[in-house]
Amino acid sequence: MAAPRSYAEGPCCSHPSAAPSVQQTLDEMDFERGIWSAALNGDLGRVKYLIQKAADPSQPDSAGYTALHYASRNGHYAVCQFLLESGAKCDAQTRGGATALHRASYCGHTDIARLLLSHGCNPQLVDADGMTSLHKVSGERGERKELGRGHRVPDPGGGPCTWRLGPQEAEAQERRKLEEEKRSRLERFNSSRINLENLADLEKLVQRQREKRLKRRVPPRAPEPEVKPQPEAPLEPVDLEVFLKAAAENQEALIDKYLADGGDPNAHDQLHRTALHWACLKGHGQLVNKLLEAGATVDARDLLDRTPVFWACRRGHLDILKQLLNQGARVNARDKIWSTPLHVAVRTGHCDCLEHLIACGAHIDAQDKEGDTALHEAVRHGRYKAMKVLLLYGAKLGVQNGVSEWGRRGLAPRDSKD
Template structure:
């Protein structure tokens, strides 16, 4: 039996093509008999041969792909090809994302009263600015005497409230039910706007046609923080409306109604405890 040295395996020499005493057939093209089980050293040597062969092929491919620059013309051609390649792969400028808010544009046409009031409710400052710049009346109102300040206070548009006040909007303007912007701010529960109006001198004890005060309104809509703020600014607990209800009684009736509703469902088959 012939033995193969490690040196022969590493150097790439082929094994003689002969049948071994314990194997039959012709060795495979790689130089190893078909029935031969490699030992650890032979397996390592064969793996090294494979790696050396792969390195050799890569080196041949690299050498064959290299450019020869024999003269200045070859260099210019190479620069032109690379320049065209960069232009093909040049990243186009990014377009603004669809989710980004578009910048408001100042309208060219005059803004009418209806558009002005709608813009106050929807916080469209560009339309408000155009209306005021054209000399529009900040205290203009609709058929129910609702002004832009009423809508801005109800919707919680603080910056718009400041802009309207700076433009001369009346802080005690009343709608058809004699409700001032303070009422509308209480209904919306917007503390920052309510505080701004009170600091500007708005009356805290003004009553509407039903005798309600802003404190009644805050209690009715369950805005306890607005209730506390009005009390800090001097709102009176004993003011009665046309139904002879004070804010305290209104709160008690509100709580009693909730309690009665809860008690009515105690023991109900659909009620889950």
């Protein structure tokens, strides 16, 4: 039997289809990466993948809802069937006491309700309002609370106590806002209309409009004299100091002149800083490409043995970091104190660079000369989001540094013996 199609009507704790903010909260990150988002969107393939990766099908999210609640409410029959076959608890209750059967009944998903009952779901369970699933079916659908605003369960994103909005609800809400705005504009227009009771009123209105047009009339401007472009003066030879300064200030003409005259793209100052170091620090992507094409060494080291990758991570220039790694830069390079680019990204709090380094094979538990890992640095500098990312990617909490401090220092209380 073919699985029934999904339904969009009715309230629920659904998740927005588009990112509501540039800054995503940690609870939202957990929701998106967990099984709940896949169940909400009916993504059976991802649900199967997460279950195979040992995800608990009955694990609730931060708002108390399981994947079965989300799938039952949104009418995803195939997802519900797979979750039940994988051992999901069909009688799991939210903080408001609602089961998946409550959700399916309230939204009119008869096939899913039959499926839940066939797997032993108890129809006698009541929610916080003392209502069973039968009450949900017999209740008037017209009395549903707008967009699922029900028992004021806190949103995992930390926002007001409302349900998450699914794609259809979000679209309906947007349409309603546009209609209200259109109605308000029409009301303002009608209220501002002039009552023309006779021909004299019309003549006065025409005269006022004519006077306004006359006031707005601007006399024509005299044509500006044409300015002939002056021929550019030939650039003087560029020395090393000017070349490095031009790399920091993104003056491509000076860079081109220096390279055209046969200058060395790997030339450096007394601290062994090359033009590529400065371009990566300042975020000049086109200049980085030009220097690399001219033969600049992608892993050139300054006096502290730091490569351009370190300098890009220091300011959080993700695009330049990708350019360098695509050109073969070493992701696990070490400076004189054995720090890696991962340490630098954590110290400066650039989590986008941090995640890209991990995705490119950075050693997440690499230690510097004092034994500090990136997790030590995150705790020391109070980079909570970086801690979250490192732990999500499997950073070890038990690594000790040179002063016998654990990576979880600041995350958990110390033992009394420390």
